Amino acid sequence: MTATATGPAAGLPRWAVIGLLPVLNLLTAFAVSGLVVLLIGEDPWRVVRILVWGAFGFEEAIGYTLFYATNFIFTGLAVAVAFHCGLFNIGGEGQAYVGGLGVALVCLHLDFLPFALIVPAAMAGAALFGAAWAFVPAFLQAYRGSHVVITTIMFNFIAAALMVYLLVNVMSEPGSVQPETRPFAAHARLPFVHEILAAAGIRVAASPLNLSFVWALLCCAFVWLFIWHTRAGYRLRTVGFSPPAARYGGISPPRQVLIAMLVSGALAGCMSLNELMGVQHRLLLEFSAGYGFAGIAVALMGRGHPVGILLASLLFGALYQGGAELSFEIPRITRDMVVVIQGLVILFAGALEYLFVPALRLALTRRHGA
Amino acid sequence: MESLTLLVLVLDSTLRLSAPLILAALAGLFSERAGIIDIGLEGKMLGAAFAAAATAALTGSPWAGLAAGIAASVLLALVHGYACITHRGNQVVSGVALNILVSGLSAVLGVAWFAEGGRTPQLPGEARFLPLEWPGADALRDVPGLGALYGELLSGHNLIVYIAFLAVPAAAFVLYRTRFGLRLRAAGENPESADTAGIAVSGLRYRALLCTGVACGLAGTYLSLAQSAGFIRDMSAGKGFIALAALIFGKWKPVPAMFACLLFGFLEAVAIRLQGAEVPGVGEVPVQFVQALPYVLTVVLLAGFIGRAIPPRALGVPYVKER
Numbered sequence: 001m002t003a004t005a006t007g008p009a010a011g012l013p014r015w016a017v018i019g020l021l022p023v024l025n026l027l028t029a030f031a032v033s034g035l036v037v038l039l040i041g042e043d044p045w046r047v048v049r050i051l052v053w054g055a056f057g058f059e060e061a062i063g064y065t066l067f068y069a070t071n072f073i074f075t076g077l078a079v080a081v082a083f084h085c086g087l088f089n090i091g092g093e094g095q096a097y098v099g100g101l102g103v104a105l106v107c108l109h110l111d112f113l114p115f116a117l118i119v120p121a122a123m124a125g126a127a128l129f130g131a132a133w134a135f136v137p138a139f140l141q142a143y144r145g146s147h148v149v150i151t152t153i154m155f156n157f158i159a160a161a162l163m164v165y166l167l168v169n170v171m172s173e174p175g176s177v178q179p180e181t182r183p184f185a186a187h188a189r190l191p192f193v194h195e196i197l198a199a200a201g202i203r204v205a206a207s208p209l210n211l212s213f214v215w216a217l218l219c220c221a222f223v224w225l226f227i228w229h230t231r232a233g234y235r236l237r238t239v240g241f242s243p244p245a246a247r248y249g250g251i252s253p254p255r256q257v258l259i260a261m262l263v264s265g266a267l268a269g270c271m272s273l274n275e276l277m278g279v280q281h282r283l284l285l286e287f288s289a290g291y292g293f294a295g296i297a298v299a300l301m302g303r304g305h306p307v308g309i310l311l312a313s314l315l316f317g318a319l320y321q322g323g324a325e326l327s328f329e330i331p332r333i334t335r336d337m338v339v340v341i342q343g344l345v346i347l348f349a350g351a352l353e354y355l356f357v358p359a360l361r362l363a364l365t366r367r368h369g370a
Numbered sequence: 371m372e373s374l375t376l377l378v379l380v381l382d383s384t385l386r387l388s389a390p391l392i393l394a395a396l397a398g399l400f401s402e403r404a405g406i407i408d409i410g411l412e413g414k415m416l417g418a419a420f421a422a423a424a425t426a427a428l429t430g431s432p433w434a435g436l437a438a439g440i441a442a443s444v445l446l447a448l449v450h451g452y453a454c455i456t457h458r459g460n461q462v463v464s465g466v467a468l469n470i471l472v473s474g475l476s477a478v479l480g481v482a483w484f485a486e487g488g489r490t491p492q493l494p495g496e497a498r499f500l501p502l503e504w505p506g507a508d509a510l511r512d513v514p515g516l517g518a519l520y521g522e523l524l525s526g527h528n529l530i531v532y533i534a535f536l537a538v539p540a541a542a543f544v545l546y547r548t549r550f551g552l553r554l555r556a557a558g559e560n561p562e563s564a565d566t567a568g569i570a571v572s573g574l575r576y577r578a579l580l581c582t583g584v585a586c587g588l589a590g591t592y593l594s595l596a597q598s599a600g601f602i603r604d605m606s607a608g609k610g611f612i613a614l615a616a617l618i619f620g621k622w623k624p625v626p627a628m629f630a631c632l633l634f635g636f637l638e639a640v641a642i643r644l645q646g647a648e649v650p651g652v653g654e655v656p657v658q659f660v661q662a663l664p665y666v667l668t669v670v671l672l673a674g675f676i677g678r679a680i681p682p683r684a685l686g687v688p689y690v691k692e693r
Contacts, residue, residue, distance in 0.1 A: 042482075149462050169656060336481075337474065339477070351459035
């Protein structure tokens, strides 16, 4: 990520570290996924063809791909912002879940507001509740020295218990046994993209893609501005690089930890806008399941940069949508195949990031020598 | 008498529910005291549960199942080691990756191999670890007090429960009374000095992860071959993380960690009992509160309000030999 590669990748040119290494890691993850498909006794190439066709082959599929990508953008950005401050927020899962509570409270109880006001209110609700759920782990990391990884894991489980309690005992529709709230009012929903385009005279196939995709793109821009073009972002990255250096420079690391985690939680919380206000139109159990963790894969693959995260989100969105088609075409391969690929991507792009460094160094220096 | 029977019943299920937690917490203990963060206890348990159930379903032998469970868990531990020790990768990332990978892989393979929606076939009794009746338990059953204590609490658990509780003193002995244990702790506290004393830190950490793999394999096998009669998808259901919480709650020490596991197991047993029941004076206690309690307690402990949990000093820091 730095101008001249340092750390374990020292001695490699920057283009190799930014461009070549992630591609190699990704290809390895895909290759191992292919082995899993072989193990099941199916043809990997057929699986790839179905995945690509299922994700991009028709208009509706593209809508779905972008819809899933929206979730990944939010949770990926959330993980990335914390990363830049040297923090590992694995609590995206819980923060998105509780963010949904914020959205639901606004959409259910403030629905006397007109559409133009309820949308920003819901956005604020999602961000505030998500940030609030990140606050305690952030505070404990910053001022009490307890590790944010452990506390955010604990908070994921606490969030799960809390939401089950609220949905079963407090917020469920009176007289209903379903653990979900009543549907949001018609004006407390985000318009679908196909509706907006239809109003403009463009006809596209119906899909759950909604206005929150635009908000996700804006968030990418905001994160880019915030991290690289504001003083606050500079302070945050300084702490990420070296807390002692930051302290020497007059920056208080605990404060930056708090800020990074709050922004991270707010971004994760916004994921619930897409799912709840965009598609489900009610608060329900486990709507955030898996997206928070997938955000880690997205952020790692995107190397913490909004452009990379956007690309990685598109890839994962395509995998999700393609995976759904895959389980239709080959019932023996369930959608969980996508979870396998995700795990392998995190393994090879994250933990084994430098697997190919020795080989690359050898290959590149030999060519230079010749 | 009524309340005594209830107490015995709750304590009895406490033992059964804490056994996998204890094994997983001890697994985490070996890894973390050697300096390797292990978020992946959950994944190793799930992988072992699947491998054990699949093997037991095919061979009909619980022992083959146990061997497969341990092998799967050890393999995952070694992958973790390859990423974290050999390639000095991020230990948290590696753990998360393995958790997600196993969660997906067990479902994919389960559906493809057994075609029962991710379950493995229901196992018959002889392919499982069944409760062991102690001699005389039946005869003593009607003796008040002793009958409940001996017949219900001590007798009538399966083999892995007894292994779990015996593993605690064994782990404590290995950790505090053997050369391997001393070196292991050194690798987790101050690997530089361990290295200076001529100990190969990497090799030691790999061996610690082997212990982790074996213990987690037992824990996972327990889930699918003893507690249930087969594998259900995502059946570890956060137990690996509760065990991690217990390990921290027990301040990375074997005996306190066991007590933390017993506490969390007790809470789980109470939560099952409380389902919909009225508590006198309090009214209906929401089960979710009891379920969330282990996590809340751990956070409170980590916050330093009830004692302080200090992790091994070199935890999470990859060791670079040549400087």
